[in-house]
Amino acid sequence: MLAYYLDLALRSLKRNKVLTALMVLAIAVGIGASMTTLTVVHVLSGDPLPGRSAHIFFPQVDPTPASWGRASHPLEMMDERSALDLWSAHRADRQALIVQSPVKVSAPGVDHAPLMLSMQSTTSDFFPMFDVPFAYGAPWTSADDQGRARVAVISADLNDRLFDGGDSVGKTIRIRGSDVRIVGVLKPWRPSPMFYDPEGSVDGNMTSKGNYGRPEDVFMPFSASLEVNDGHFFQYTCWGQPTSPGHLEHSPCLWVALWVELDSPSKVAAYRAFLGDYARQQKAMGRFAQTDTRMLDLMQWLRFEQVVPSDVTLQMWLAFAFLAICLFNTVGLLLAKFLRRSGEIGVRRALGASRREIFTQCLIEAGLIGFIGGAGGWLLSLLGLWLVRRQQAPYADLVHMDVAMFVVTFALSIAVSLLAGALPAMRASRITPALQLKTL
Numbered sequence: 001m002l003a004y005y006l007d008l009a010l011r012s013l014k015r016n017k018v019l020t021a022l023m024v025l026a027i028a029v030g031i032g033a034s035m036t037t038l039t040v041v042h043v044l045s046g047d048p049l050p051g052r053s054a055h056i057f058f059p060q061v062d063p064t065p066a067s068w069g070r071a072s073h074p075l076e077m078m079d080e081r082s083a084l085d086l087w088s089a090h091r092a093d094r095q096a097l098i099v100q101s102p103v104k105v106s107a108p109g110v111d112h113a114p115l116m117l118s119m120q121s122t123t124s125d126f127f128p129m130f131d132v133p134f135a136y137g138a139p140w141t142s143a144d145d146q147g148r149a150r151v152a153v154i155s156a157d158l159n160d161r162l163f164d165g166g167d168s169v170g171k172t173i174r175i176r177g178s179d180v181r182i183v184g185v186l187k188p189w190r191p192s193p194m195f196y197d198p199e200g201s202v203d204g205n206m207t208s209k210g211n212y213g214r215p216e217d218v219f220m221p222f223s224a225s226l227e228v229n230d231g232h233f234f235q236y237t238c239w240g241q242p243t244s245p246g247h248l249e250h251s252p253c254l255w256v257a258l259w260v261e262l263d264s265p266s267k268v269a270a271y272r273a274f275l276g277d278y279a280r281q282q283k284a285m286g287r288f289a290q291t292d293t294r295m296l297d298l299m300q301w302l303r304f305e306q307v308v309p310s311d312v313t314l315q316m317w318l319a320f321a322f323l324a325i326c327l328f329n330t331v332g333l334l335l336a337k338f339l340r341r342s343g344e345i346g347v348r349r350a351l352g353a354s355r356r357e358i359f360t361q362c363l364i365e366a367g368l369i370g371f372i373g374g375a376g377g378w379l380l381s382l383l384g385l386w387l388v389r390r391q392q393a394p395y396a397d398l399v400h401m402d403v404a405m406f407v408v409t410f411a412l413s414i415a416v417s418l419l420a421g422a423l424p425a426m427r428a429s430r431i432t433p434a435l436q437l438k439t440l
Contacts, residue, residue, distance in 0.1 A: 002364070009365035016337060020369065023333045027373025027420075030326030031413045032380025037316040039385060039405045043398055044212075044308045048191045049131060053298040055093075056129065057260050057268065058198070059086060061279050064254075065239050066289035073294050075254055076198040077236040082282070083256035087123065091274050092260035093267070096126035097222045099256050100197055101233045105218060106174045107162045117158065119175070120197075120216040121225035127153070127184075129261045130196060135159075137169035137184035140221055148224045153184040158217040173218070178228045180220065189215055192398050193307055195298060198257050212395040271295065323416065330369075330420040338362055338428040345431050359429040366421025367414050374413030381409060 013020045047053050062074035063082050078086075087095055099121040106114040126132070127139040136159075140151045152173065159168055172179050193212050220228065226249055233248045233255060240252035248255050262268045275293045282288040296304060338345075345358055381401060389396050401409075 005361045005364045006368070008361055009368045012337075012341070012365055013368065016340075019333060019337050023330050023337075023369050024373045024376060026326040026329045026333070027370060027413055027417055028376030028380055030323035031374060031377025031409060031416070032384060034316075034319040034323045035377060035381040035401075035405065035409050035412070036384030036388065037312070037319040038408070039381065039401050040312055040388060040395075040399050041308055041316050042402075042405055043192065043400070044312065044395055045302075046192070047299060048193070048195050048302075049298060052131060052261075055261050055263050056298040057092075057262055057271070057295050058298070058301045059258055059260060059271070059275050060294045061086075061275065061282075061288070062290050062292045063282070063288055064237070068239060068289075074292050075237060076257065077254040078256050078258060079252070079254055080249060080256050081287075082278075083258050086258055086275070086278065089274070089278075091271055093263050094125040094129040094261035096123050096129055096196075096259050097256055098122055098126075098196060098198075098259065099222065099225075099233060100216060101225070101229050103175050103218060103229055103232070105158070108172055108174060108179070110162050112162055115158075115161070115217075117217040119218040119220060119225065119229060121220055121222045121229070123222050125261075126196075126219070129259065130191070133187040133189055135185045135187045136167045137182070140183050145221050145223060148227065149221060150178060150180045150224050150228065151183045151221065152180045153186060153219040154182055155186050155215065155217040156188045157214070159185045175218065175220075175228050176232070180228065190398070191215065192395070193302070195302060195307075196259060198305075212398065268295075327416055327420050330417065331423060334362075334366060334369075334421050334424040335427065338424045341428070342431050345428055349431065355429040358431075359425045362425030362428050363418055363421050366417045366425065369421075370414040370417025371410065373417060374410040377413055378406065378409045 049056060060074040060076065061078060061082050063079045064075070083097055087097055101119055101121065103117055103119040104114050105117050106112070120126075123145050124139050124142050127134075132139075134153075135156060137153070139153060140149060143149075144151055152175070154162075154168070154173065156165075159165060162168070162173070163171065168182050168185055171182050173182060174180070194215060226233075230249075231244065231247050235242060235248055235251070235253040236255045238251065238253040242248055242251040242253060260271065262271055272293075272295055275295060276291065279288055279291040279293050283291050348358065349355075385399050385401060388399050
């Protein structure tokens, strides 16, 4: 029966080519516009660590003095002492300090001009905690963290530029005049967004270029990087002047972030209690003015940071409004098409076809229009995404349609066409055979 209905639908579409083309075009344009913006939102709001994000947390304490106005939550970064206190306590399964800074990098014996790059000062747990892939070598060890070892992990891009993509483990790069031994080379890695680096984010605004940029090219142990890159760190918030600009050790500034991994609810509860106890202890010592703490998991953090830019969200709703307009136009065209076939439907009803069979036949015809419109919408979506990638938006190069969004394109198109066809199909199924036969 389904094959018969499909055959009838194809015959009907061929008989009214102009009307069919208008309906397909309306659905294709609406689907193309909405899927373009929906794909952008899908890319920007995805889980950067599937299966692990629920175990990754961002602890925050508030070391700002009482003279500062109280915010509704602690700021994103910590002072060095608080971050080191929490990190040294080893209360989490894994934990990583985070500080980003610019560095001048060259390679002895390599015919390449020095490069100005960004460096991530972190700790050894950073790599397994964030599932960072390695092409060669491995992360440094916790002993390297403690021993201020001058070792580094470099990006695949830097490895290509300095060492032609070969295994550079054991070779040396020079960072601001200090020789640093390479222990690992990353595979191409592009988390979207750069969730782990809160620098530049103020009260929920993870939309700067850095948050959708590329990861750092050099990763060094936190302690060693303070020596190698001394004087070149960015202060986030200060309530006093550092001894010298860029030298932030022991300074009254917020400039270090901490991430922790906790693999069970009991450990999460214990860490929250530990965080609260630490803040109360520091207030009792006179170092903290308030005991506010906060610890969001990774996805809560991304939602708080409004990871999807507001203009992208607005564009998505405007596109869906446009799809609704296309839907109403399709309803009108289908209604006109089915009512023009009143005589044919009357004959079928007179020969014994039930209202349900007429309704099903009309819906299959509407679904077939939706499928063809979905194909057109998919092609228009690819064109729209190509245009998005041509823009100067920081996330532009990340926007590509994956398999899930490809399936959603056709599912949405067919669903929209069935919705548009429901009312016309219902009207067609209620045609009275006797009245139509009199007109023949």
